[in-house]
Amino acid sequence: MRRLLLLLIMGGGAGFWWLRRAGRAGDAAPEPAGGNAPYQQPRLGGEIAPELLEILACPLDKERVERAGNFLVCQQCQQHYPIRDGIPVMLVDEALTPEQAATAR
Numbered sequence: 001m002r003r004l005l006l007l008l009i010m011g012g013g014a015g016f017w018w019l020r021r022a023g024r025a026g027d028a029a030p031e032p033a034g035g036n037a038p039y040q041q042p043r044l045g046g047e048i049a050p051e052l053l054e055i056l057a058c059p060l061d062k063e064r065v066e067r068a069g070n071f072l073v074c075q076q077c078q079q080h081y082p083i084r085d086g087i088p089v090m091l092v093d094e095a096l097t098p099e100q101a102a103t104a105r
């Protein structure tokens with residue numbers, strides 16, 4: 001009889017402990033949804049105003065660029081300048097060769 005009582009006490013304790021754990025888990029704040037979303041890489045593409053395209057030029061040779069997919073392509077040297085989130089990145093360091101652009105497309 002004493003052993004049974006001991007088991008009941010132990011069992012009750014374990015149950016109580018489990019309930020507290022479950023309760024604490026329930027109290028935990030839910031995962032923030034979009035509140036502090038991680039930084040997102042800008043995506044290729046996006047709309048560019050035609051007026052903007054008119055005044056853009058290749059920084060290497062000041063030639064006209066034309067849109068080809070997600071890139072602005074220099075009509076002279078064929079360098080591909082990426083468009084990220086609608087913003088043309090007219091930087092020589094960011095420009096891709098036609099071969100590189102073909103794989104990035």
Ligand SMILES: [Zn+2]
Pocket residue numbers: 058059060061062063074075076077078079
């Ligand atoms: Zn060029």
